[in-house]
Amino acid sequence: MGLNQNWDNSKLLFGCGENYEKIYLETAKLNNDLQSLLKEIDTQTDVKALFKRAQELSTILREGNTLSLGLSSDDVNDTHAMALSNTFTKLNSLFEGVEVKLNCRLAKLSDEEFDTLCTDEKITPIAPVLKRRRDWVKEMLPEEKELLISDLAVDGLSAWEQVYYSYLGEQKFTLDGDEYSYSSLEQKFCHGDKKVRDAAFEVLEEVLSEKETIFAQIQGSIVGFRLSTYQKRGWTSPLKETLHQNKLKETSLRAMWDQVEKIKPKLKLYLEKKAELLGLEQLGWQDLDAPLGKEQSFTYDRACQFIYDQFSSYSPKMAEFAKMAVDNRWVEVEMRKCKRGGGYCSDAPLAKESRIFMNWTGTITNLMTLAHELGHAFHTWVLKDEKELAQHYSMNVAEMASTAAEAIVSTAALKATDDKDEKLFLLAEQLDRAVAFCMNIHARFIYEENLCLQRKLNPLDAKSLNQMMIDAQKKGYNDALSSYHPHFWCSKMHFNFTDLAFYNYPYTMGYLFSLGVLEATQDNFEAPYIALLKDTGVLSTEELIQTHLQMDISKPEFWQGATAPISRLVDEFILLLP
Numbered sequence: 001m002g003l004n005q006n007w008d009n010s011k012l013l014f015g016c017g018e019n020y021e022k023i024y025l026e027t028a029k030l031n032n033d034l035q036s037l038l039k040e041i042d043t044q045t046d047v048k049a050l051f052k053r054a055q056e057l058s059t060i061l062r063e064g065n066t067l068s069l070g071l072s073s074d075d076v077n078d079t080h081a082m083a084l085s086n087t088f089t090k091l092n093s094l095f096e097g098v099e100v101k102l103n104c105r106l107a108k109l110s111d112e113e114f115d116t117l118c119t120d121e122k123i124t125p126i127a128p129v130l131k132r133r134r135d136w137v138k139e140m141l142p143e144e145k146e147l148l149i150s151d152l153a154v155d156g157l158s159a160w161e162q163v164y165y166s167y168l169g170e171q172k173f174t175l176d177g178d179e180y181s182y183s184s185l186e187q188k189f190c191h192g193d194k195k196v197r198d199a200a201f202e203v204l205e206e207v208l209s210e211k212e213t214i215f216a217q218i219q220g221s222i223v224g225f226r227l228s229t230y231q232k233r234g235w236t237s238p239l240k241e242t243l244h245q246n247k248l249k250e251t252s253l254r255a256m257w258d259q260v261e262k263i264k265p266k267l268k269l270y271l272e273k274k275a276e277l278l279g280l281e282q283l284g285w286q287d288l289d290a291p292l293g294k295e296q297s298f299t300y301d302r303a304c305q306f307i308y309d310q311f312s313s314y315s316p317k318m319a320e321f322a323k324m325a326v327d328n329r330w331v332e333v334e335m336r337k338c339k340r341g342g343g344y345c346s347d348a349p350l351a352k353e354s355r356i357f358m359n360w361t362g363t364i365t366n367l368m369t370l371a372h373e374l375g376h377a378f379h380t381w382v383l384k385d386e387k388e389l390a391q392h393y394s395m396n397v398a399e400m401a402s403t404a405a406e407a408i409v410s411t412a413a414l415k416a417t418d419d420k421d422e423k424l425f426l427l428a429e430q431l432d433r434a435v436a437f438c439m440n441i442h443a444r445f446i447y448e449e450n451l452c453l454q455r456k457l458n459p460l461d462a463k464s465l466n467q468m469m470i471d472a473q474k475k476g477y478n479d480a481l482s483s484y485h486p487h488f489w490c491s492k493m494h495f496n497f498t499d500l501a502f503y504n505y506p507y508t509m510g511y512l513f514s515l516g517v518l519e520a521t522q523d524n525f526e527a528p529y530i531a532l533l534k535d536t537g538v539l540s541t542e543e544l545i546q547t548h549l550q551m552d553i554s555k556p557e558f559w560q561g562a563t564a565p566i567s568r569l570v571d572e573f574i575l576l577l578p
Helices: 020-040 047-074 079-108 111-118 124-137 143-155 157-170 182-190 194-233 240-245 250-277 300-314 316-327 364-382 395-415 420-455 462-476 505-520 526-534 541-549 556-576
Strands: 173-175 178-180 344-348 353-357
Touching: 020 047, 020 079, 047 079, 047 344, 047 353, 079 124, 079 143, 111 124, 143 157, 143 194, 157 194, 173 182, 173 194, 178 182, 182 194, 194 420, 194 462, 250 420, 250 505, 250 556, 300 316, 300 364, 300 395, 316 353, 316 364, 316 526, 344 364, 353 364, 364 395, 364 420, 364 526, 395 420, 395 505, 395 541, 420 462, 420 505, 420 556, 505 541, 505 556, 526 541
Parallel strands: none
Antiparallel strands: 173 178, 344 353
């Protein structure tokens, strides 16, 4: 009998599992506790006690979010799960208010009082986090104004994101007499037939063009709310918040993009060779994910064993963890009509576990996705016994952990086959990812940065956004394509997220971090890697790499090492060609 393909959520959130009656009792209690803490912050003299209580409630909230997400992912038609998601959206907003007040309370402490607080043995492990928060408050508006912004965002900024999801979800795309959602139509761009890709792209652009005015109003409202808030705070750079969220300096971000520009000619060469293999003069946007070679198939059981074996060659602890996660049913892979698409990993800190969600169709892409999500879960596992605030790592290092795990497996898969067509597929798959991270996401960053700058001057109509997107894609892809996707800003949900600005570039940074870390730890991976992961919730991004790899990410050397494997992949791909 094979591995179980369904997760077990029965013990999450104090054993609530799928019992909605119990879940709503817990959410009601959590709501009352958060409301009480909000009031207590103003009168409680023991700051340490306040942070202890806040961390306890944060742990419960995170696990509740994971359970809620799991229930809605299991069955997209579950109205109870949808209602529960809305409940947790409100609870998350309430907790944001708690954090605003707590951070302001920190800022009111004298330097001497703050230093004394940080000497407490229960606070010392999170002292760098508290200092970063204390310093951040000085960049914000007075407490009552920040709380007002947080309150207004529930039915203002955050609501626009929900409108976007609903509106995109309502769009239907008719192709050859069949009706598709956006996510199902998008899969057509991986089809081997050029005519299918072209037809899907034409339908996509046609429908989005008809609806572009509403999409422009949604995106304009999100960016407008965010920029108005920045202006009130006196911030001049639209990057200020995202850099804080990723514990990153702008010099390091710019250093990364500088090196990305230098690897683009090599990636452009790959795109040219790919076009030749597909019988095209030049790739269009819709051809970027067209398959090459022959894809292996993997059963779920075989894929899990392959991952255990490859993780073991780098880190026996990673391999042991992956087997434990699968055996203990932290993973949901069964294909069912009612399930949502995509994949994710979400943590359950009360249970000291994670939950991985995906749909298994037997492809090598599934294998890579599972490795990716297990990388996230291993990161969480390494941090499970740390203080709650020390478990909150930023997105750029989160993607490092997942992409490193994926890189380990993809490299092994390439070495494990002697079949030329299978090698071609695997090399193309890795290089398509490099193109996505270094060209597509760079185009997104260019677009979003320009969007913020232009939106400061005037509201932008759909035609302006289309042109900005085409210009960004031409620069991002080094003019390598014959056609571009002007309405990409409509279809890519990342541009319409409201809790994180500039959502996209951390993926590129995490990807290059993973390559850089693997490059720098070839002879001794496990110990320094785990030590690095343990510090991700506390240290800044620069401090992490400096402490554990003795490298400066504001300088080009680290990024040169990180892009070197990409260059080698292109060379290997070309050598494989006739």
